[in-house]
Amino acid sequence: MKVLLVCAGGLSTSLLMTKMKSYWQEQNTELDVEACSLAEYKDRFKDFEVVLVGPQISYRLDMIKDETKLPCGAINSTDYALGRCDNIYRQLEELYQQR
16 A cells, blocks of 8 residues: 655654554555655655545645545544554555545
8 A cells, every 4th residue: 555644844744654664564564655745745646545644734635635536534633643553554444445
């Protein structure tokens, strides 16, 4: 699964991305995840299957869904803040089924 994480500036999702990669490597789960800012996602989404947005830009979720035509979801703010990769993975699996 190829996942694009989008946040306001890309920094906080970069931290989450690093944690997600480590978590999925420990789980022997193949997942390609990259992070970018809201300003960059239009140039990058075509290479991905699912888009997750940080809670700070969840108000842009409908716009991102309309523009990308990909399964998209907003990460729960607690899961985001605490880096709960197990919960985020469950969310990704649900979104991936929508393709």
